[in-house]
Amino acid sequence: MTPPKREERPIVIRDIERISEMRDVEELQKEVWGMSDRDIVPSTQLVAAKAAGGVLIGAFEGDRMVGFVYGFVGYERGALSVHSHMLAVRPAYQNRQLGYRLKLAQRDRALEQGIARITWTFDPLQSLNAHFNFGKLGVLADEYKVNFYGEETSSFLHRNIGGTDRLWVTWLLDSRRVKERLEHPITEKGLPGEWEALLPLVRVGSDDAPVRSDLAESLARDAVLIEIPAHIRQLQRDRPSLAAEWRQATRWAFTEALAAGYLVQEFYRLAERDRPRGAYLLVAGKTLEDFLEN
Numbered sequence: 031m032t033p034p035k036r037e038e039r040p041i042v043i044r045d046i047e048r049i050s051e052m053r054d055v056e057e058l059q060k061e062v063w064g065m066s067d068r069d070i071v072p073s074t075q076l077v078a079a080k081a082a083g084g085v086l087i088g089a090f091e092g093d094r095m096v097g098f099v100y101g102f103v104g105y106e107r108g109a110l111s112v113h114s115h116m117l118a119v120r121p122a123y124q125n126r127q128l129g130y131r132l133k134l135a136q137r138d139r140a141l142e143q144g145i146a147r148i149t150w151t152f153d154p155l156q157s158l159n160a161h162f163n164f165g166k167l168g169v170l171a172d173e174y175k176v177n178f179y180g181e182e183t184s185s186f187l188h189r190n191i192g193g194t195d196r197l198w199v200t201w202l203l204d205s206r207r208v209k210e211r212l213e214h215p216i217t218e219k220g221l222p223g224e225w226e227a228l229l230p231l232v233r234v235g236s237d238d239a240p241v242r243s244d245l246a247e248s249l250a251r252d253a254v255l256i257e258i259p260a261h262i263r264q265l266q267r268d269r270p271s272l273a274a275e276w277r278q279a280t281r282w283a284f285t286e287a288l289a290a291g292y293l294v295q296e297f298y299r300l301a302e303r304d305r306p307r308g309a310y311l312l313v314a315g316k317t318l319e320d321f322l323e324n
């Protein structure tokens with residue numbers, strides 16, 4: 031009998047229990063982010079966080095861990111939360127819905143514990159993460175953190191990009207928005223018709239450089255877009271000064287818009303072949319509480 035091809039072997043999502051599996055989580059952090067020993071979350075911390083109510087779930091092909099999600103219990107805005115510190119899938123296993131399945135399992139576990147929100151941070155210049163978080167999971171964001179982890183860390187995602195800025199996102203686990211989004215993720219490319227005429231506060235110019243719009247004029251409207259390039263990792267590698275320009279421009283745009291009371295509500299991938307890019311949609315006058323209804 032011929033053995034099944036590697037990609038056909040089932041991947042099982044389950045809790046990580048054993049210390050040896052937590053050691054595998056250490057190794058996976060180094061593989062996925064290229065982190066130094068000093069920057070990884072060590073197994074002793076994973077043991078303690080899990081024992082205190084944290085959520086630690088792995089994706090396994092047989093005995094081999096190919097992904098994990100890790101979150102610890104938090105207390106935010108007067109309520110318990112799970113703060114999801116890390117989600118990683120081995121590069122050879124990415125784009126096969128494993129990240130998505132890990133997040134669904136994390137959601138189930140939090141809800142079982144009576145916790146209704148999961149928060150995490152991500153770099154808003156990473157379009158894969160933006161689509162994953164907003165388009166597939168339905169998060170919302172109302173906070174922007176400048177240099178959250180300092181100027182740089184050993185993670186290769188943090189190099190050549192002008193700082194470790196993060197959007198702080200909230201996943202309202204039991205909300206109608208999230209339940210509907212899990213049923214109907216955003217799969218198509220392009221802006222929905224109602225947003226097509228919006229003015230981007232920052233847009234991708236013809237040479238891939240960021241182009242800023244007039245702040246007062248943009249923020250006089252009910253909704254605004256912030257564009258990002260589709261492949262920031264290429265810029266980090268080949269044109270680091272341009273990647274840093276993108277950090278400056280988007281830091282300005284998010285900081286100003288959030289201070290003016292906008293909420294980051296969606297991310298759309300835009301299809302144009304000559305300038306592949308994405309756009310965040312921010313809407314004025316809404317808060318997370320407006321989406322709590324289930």
Ligand SMILES: CC(C)(COP(=O)(O)OP(=O)(O)OC[C@H]1O[C@@H](n2cnc3c(N)ncnc32)[C@H](O)[C@@H]1OP(=O)(O)O)[C@@H](O)C(=O)NCCC(=O)NCCS
Binds near residue numbers: 118128158166217
């Ligand atoms: C983020 C990560 C966990 C996602 O895991 P995954 O198993 O590849 O995720 P999925 O297959 O469920 O979904 C990936 C989605 O991004 C899309 N995508 C891929 N490249 C993209 C890009 N450049 N821009 C936008 N979307 C992109 C895929 O098409 C897919 O969406 P779809 O299902 O609508 O087609 C994984 O890429 C990873 O480990 N990255 C490195 C570490 C990291 O960034 N962790 C998260 C932040 S802490």
